[in-house]
Amino acid sequence: MKPINIITSTAVPLPLPNIDTDQIIPKQFLKRIERTGYEDFLFYDWRYNLDTPDHVDERKDFVLNKPEYKGSQILIAERNFGCGSSREHAAWAISQYGFLVVIAPTFADIFYSNAGKNGIILARLTEEEVQTLLAKSTANPKHLLTVNLEAQTVTDADGFSAHFDIDPFRKHCLLNGLDDIGLTLLHEDALDKFEAKHNDEFWLAPKKDEAA
Amino acid sequence: MSTPNTVQTFAPRTMFEKVWDAHVVAEPVGEPSIIYIDLQLVHEVTSPQAFDGLRLAGRKLRRPDRHIATVDHNVPTTSVHDRLFIVDKIANAQINALRKNCAEFGIELFDTEDANQGIVHMIGPELGATKPGMTIVCGDSHTSTHGAFGALAFGIGTSEVEHVMATQTLPQDKPKTFRINVEGELPYGVTAKDIILHIIGQIGTDGATGSVIEYAGSAIRALSMEGRMTVCNMSIEAGARAGMIAPDETTFAYLKGRRFVPQGEAFDLAVEQWRALVTDEGATFDREMHIDAATLAPSVTWGTSPGMVTTITGTVPVLEDARSEADRKSFERAFEYMDLKPGMLVEDIKVDAVFVGSCTNGRIEDLRAAARVVKGYHVATTVRAMIVPGSQKVKAQAEDEGLDEVFKTAGFEWREPGCSMCLGMNPDILSPGERCASTSNRNFEGRQGRGGRTHLLSPEMAAAAAITGHLTDVREWKFDNEGAAR
Numbered sequence: 031m032k033p034i035n036i037i038t039s040t041a042v043p044l045p046l047p048n049i050d051t052d053q054i055i056p057k058q059f060l061k062r063i064e065r066t067g068y069e070d071f072l073f074y075d076w077r078y079n080l081d082t083p084d085h086v087d088e089r090k091d092f093v094l095n096k097p098e099y100k101g102s103q104i105l106i107a108e109r110n111f112g113c114g115s116s117r118e119h120a121a122w123a124i125s126q127y128g129f130l131v132v133i134a135p136t137f138a139d140i141f142y143s144n145a146g147k148n149g150i151i152l153a154r155l156t157e158e159e160v161q162t163l164l165a166k167s168t169a170n171p172k173h174l175l176t177v178n179l180e181a182q183t184v185t186d187a188d189g190f191s192a193h194f195d196i197d198p199f200r201k202h203c204l205l206n207g208l209d210d211i212g213l214t215l216l217h218e219d220a221l222d223k224f225e226a227k228h229n230d231e232f233w234l235a236p237k238k239d240e241a242a
Numbered sequence: 243m244s245t246p247n248t249v250q251t252f253a254p255r256t257m258f259e260k261v262w263d264a265h266v267v268a269e270p271v272g273e274p275s276i277i278y279i280d281l282q283l284v285h286e287v288t289s290p291q292a293f294d295g296l297r298l299a300g301r302k303l304r305r306p307d308r309h310i311a312t313v314d315h316n317v318p319t320t321s322v323h324d325r326l327f328i329v330d331k332i333a334n335a336q337i338n339a340l341r342k343n344c345a346e347f348g349i350e351l352f353d354t355e356d357a358n359q360g361i362v363h364m365i366g367p368e369l370g371a372t373k374p375g376m377t378i379v380c381g382d383s384h385t386s387t388h389g390a391f392g393a394l395a396f397g398i399g400t401s402e403v404e405h406v407m408a409t410q411t412l413p414q415d416k417p418k419t420f421r422i423n424v425e426g427e428l429p430y431g432v433t434a435k436d437i438i439l440h441i442i443g444q445i446g447t448d449g450a451t452g453s454v455i456e457y458a459g460s461a462i463r464a465l466s467m468e469g470r471m472t473v474c475n476m477s478i479e480a481g482a483r484a485g486m487i488a489p490d491e492t493t494f495a496y497l498k499g500r501r502f503v504p505q506g507e508a509f510d511l512a513v514e515q516w517r518a519l520v521t522d523e524g525a526t527f528d529r530e531m532h533i534d535a536a537t538l539a540p541s542v543t544w545g546t547s548p549g550m551v552t553t554i555t556g557t558v559p560v561l562e563d564a565r566s567e568a569d570r571k572s573f574e575r576a577f578e579y580m581d582l583k584p585g586m587l588v589e590d591i592k593v594d595a596v597f598v599g600s601c602t603n604g605r606i607e608d609l610r611a612a613a614r615v616v617k618g619y620h621v622a623t624t625v626r627a628m629i630v631p632g633s634q635k636v637k638a639q640a641e642d643e644g645l646d647e648v649f650k651t652a653g654f655e656w657r658e659p660g661c662s663m664c665l666g667m668n669p670d671i672l673s674p675g676e677r678c679a680s681t682s683n684r685n686f687e688g689r690q691g692r693g694g695r696t697h698l699l700s701p702e703m704a705a706a707a708a709i710t711g712h713l714t715d716v717r718e719w720k721f722d723n724e725g726a727a728r
Contacts, residue, residue, distance in 0.1 A: 046575070047568040048447055048547050052686040057667045061316060061332040063290035063339050065400075075688050108568050110448040113481065114686060115665075116383040117288065118399035139451055139483055140383060144399035197415065199273045210401070211299070214409045217276055220268040221411060224278060233512035234264075236281040236308055236371045237502045 031149045033207035037130050038176040039103035042093055043167040049107050050114035051141065055123045068123040098171035104131045106163050112141025121148040131177045133184065135160050146200050147210065151179055153194040162190065179204060254522035256419050257488055258454045261394040261519065265377050267411055274413040280376040282406045283362045284311035284349060286340040287667070288381025292404035293343040304410045306348035310371055313337050313354055314361045315667045319630050319657035325354045333668065347407075360633020360659045363387040363601040367471065368635050370500025374489035374516035379406055384601050384683065385484075386477040390470035391497075392489035392519050394454070397478060417483045418452055418528040421521075423459040426535035431717035433611070434469030435603060435681070435700035437461065438476040439541035441533070443551030450482035453528065456521065457487050461535035467496040468607035475602045476683050479548040488520040542588055542713055543685045543698040545576035550685075552588055554703065554715045560584040579687055580695050581675075588713050591697065595678040596627040596708035597690070598701050599657075600664035603681035604632025608701040609640045613648045615705035618722025621653035622711030628655040628670070630662040654708065666691045679707035 059071040077094055079087035088095040105124070111134040112120060121144040124132065131151045145152050155163070166173045166186070176185050179201060185191045202208070214221075228234070255263070267276040289311075296302070303309065316333040318324040328334040337354075344351040352358040358365055363384055366372035374392035379385060381403045388395035402412055424437055442449070455477050462470070470487045477485030494513050497503045504512050539553040550572075552559070558577075561584060564570035577584055582591065598604075598612050609631065621627045629649050631637035637659055640646055646656045663670040664682035666689070672678055674693025681704050685696035697713060706714040 045571070047572055050547075050684075050686045052665075052684070052689050056688060056692070057665050060287050060667060061330070061336050063294075063336055065291040065294065075692060080692060110451070110481070113447055114383065114478075114684060116381060116385075116397035116399055118291075118381075118401060121399070136448060136451065138448065138481060140397055140399060140478075144401065147399065147401035197274075210413060211301070211405050211408050213273075214276055214405065214411055214413060217268040217270065221276070221278075221409065224267045225410070228278060231264075231515075232504060232508065233373065233515045234280050234376050236310065236373075236376070238370075238504055 031147070031207040031209060034130060034149055034151060034204055035179045036176065037103055037151070038174055040099065040101075040172060041104035041106050041133070041163065041167040041175050042099045042102045043164045044093060044105060044107045045164045045168070047108035048110045048113055051112060051117050051120040052114055054112065054120040055117065060117055060119055065122065066126060068119055069126040069128070072123040072127045096171065101128070103129055104133065104175055104177065105129045106133045106160060106167060108160065109135040109157070111137050112145070113138040116140045116144075118144045118148070121145045121150060125150050133160060133163060146204065149204065149207065151177060151204060153177060153184055155184060155192050155194055159192045166190070254525035256521045256525045256527060257392060257456055257486055257519050258394060258419055259525070261375055261377065262416065264375065274415045276411045277377060277414045278411055279379050279406050280308060281366070281371060281378045282309050282403070283366055283378065283380035283385070284309055284340070284403070285315055285362045285380070285382065286313050286336045287315045288400050289343065289403060290336060290339045291400045292381070292407060293347065295404040296347070296407055301408045303347045303349070303407050308410060309349045309407070310352070310366070310369070311340060311344050311349045312352040312359055312362055312365055313340060315661045315665065317354055317658070317660040318668050319660045319662045319670060322355060322658065325658060330669070357634050357638070360635065361601045361604060361661055363471075363475065364604065364633040364636065367391065367467070367496075368500070368633060370497055370503035373497065373503065373512070374493060375519050379412065383478040384475050386482065387471050387475040387601055389474040389477065389484050389486040390467060391493055392486060392516065394484055394486065396484040417454045419456065420450055420453040420482070420529045420531070421456045421458055421527040422531045422533065424457065424461040424533045424535050425459040426461055427464070428461055428535050428538060431540055431702065432538045433700040433702065434465050434472040436538055436541040437535070438473045439543065439548070439551050439698060440538055442476065442480045442548050443541070445480055445531070447479060447547050447549040448481040450477070450480040453482055455480070455482045455485045456527070457485060458521075462487055463490065466607055467492060468605040471605065472602055476548065479683060489516045540700060540703050540716055542703065543696070544580065544582060544588065545573070546579055546685055546687050547572065547576070548683070548685060548698060550576060554588055554713060556588050558582045558584055558586050558588065589715065590712065592677065592712045593625060593679045593697070593707050594676045595672060596625060596704050597630070597663040597678055597680040597682065598628070598704050599630030599632060599662055600682040601632060601661070602683045603701050604630060604636065606636050606639050608681065609636065609645050610643070612701040612705035613645045614721060615702050615716065615719060616652045616654070616709065617648050619652055619709045621708045624711050625708050627653065627708040628657055628663070630657040630670070631659050633659050652709075663690050665689060679704045679713060
């Protein structure tokens, strides 16, 4: 995971609540066994004209296809972003497309966790602040936002400034690009001790033959 | 500050807190707690990248004996032949990757034609691998199903799947607690599915975000294990981290004699431990909610989010019913996608397809309930209807009871077990514009196939819709046999 801190970029407005992971990446792309190559499938059903052969035709009215929003690293949406399935492919698609930040009033739990493990900053702002930013980026696609993870702020040159909360540990991991497994293994002694005792608790063992 | 599990506290605790406390491995300052995971369930879709991650880092599975794998999402349900010779090359490669990975890392796999194959959330309970008090995870959001046994069970992403494989633990922030009490007796024709759809309609699809729900009250106690699994299954549709129901005699009777459940004296000792899991008198929850079971009616979703719920005798809402500007936008979009007129009668909605199955309602009791409705009738000529048992065990049991004949005689397709049309990763999908009465759990745009329209409901209601060709109140149903709706 790459360390991340300050992002200055235009932002793509997606003014809808409850954007579920089936919309972020439809199921047919979950059959792949690779971890990369999901960028072309992000928001697939919204992004392509599905009545054309091979779906090569981009829908001009969908925001990601508008030339003025190309290259943007920030996505703005309404509440409960990422609800539904646990597919991490949703986080992979967002990150591989080039987004480094998603701004919304709330995020679904599993998506929140998946995004963190893929170096994506999720900034929870108030409904009002999100509406303000959606309006600004809709009116002016060139409008620049700066997201500062260290300072936990979203700002622009017109004086907009909002603070977002983030768990200090998650922030630390994002800032330093830390891998979770390695961090857990720092506690291997405690794990060994716990497991030695827990192995005797046969009523919590998945398989009978494991019981003492 | 949370209390380490090494310190005995006498303060009353909730069931969730007891399970949590018993699994805390470490509580590093300023970091999430490290929680031990008793069982990880593995399937073909969310695991290949996790295995690859292990290989890249040169890591092994810490506890292969605490993993169980099966194939469910991708497998065709049309015939045994189609399952053994899968036409979809990409799906086939993913299933083969699971076989190779399970062999390499030492995980027990219940393969396509194994007598124990089935949807991952069906086979855990059937095998008795799912037990009260355990922590259970799977790379699938409907892992909440296992909470019906008093386990703490939740869905995770692929990075976390890899984390559990490598360490048998997960770093977790402690969720909040939310008790939903459903008191009283369910009216005739009202099922577990109607309870959970009603709850989601009430609190919304993010109503329980960050929380573990405990379902309690006499109406929950009165449910079978199958019904309890239906309720817990859809906890995620309310945004919850997990759903739990306290283990009781119903739970113990279900578990007794199953393959991975202790037997004899060990079973009695285990039951003693499991009994102690119930929420203590006086324990407090971050939030509580009360529902009077007697007021419930058969529920059905009208829109493209599980929170867009009404009753079978109700109407599709009008824009003025929207509670916020965001709701208003969602309503407008849903009216268009679902091709419904605001204010129209739900019973006037015609369906083209009916799907009975999934980890929500693919169990034997669900099939029995659907068969009671279907017996003596025939599927409407305008409807394509299929029954997809959730597991090989359910399929065999249903065939023993002659349910397959009831369905086939009535014009239903009788399929092989798998996730099937719940998410349409295999060939079972809707065509654009097709409308389906479905016992599954999600009605998102395109969920059952691009352009497909989904109405979520109970197996009884799905069966009735298959016969009449439109959404139908099962409470008015004239049963052809002695049976009655449960």
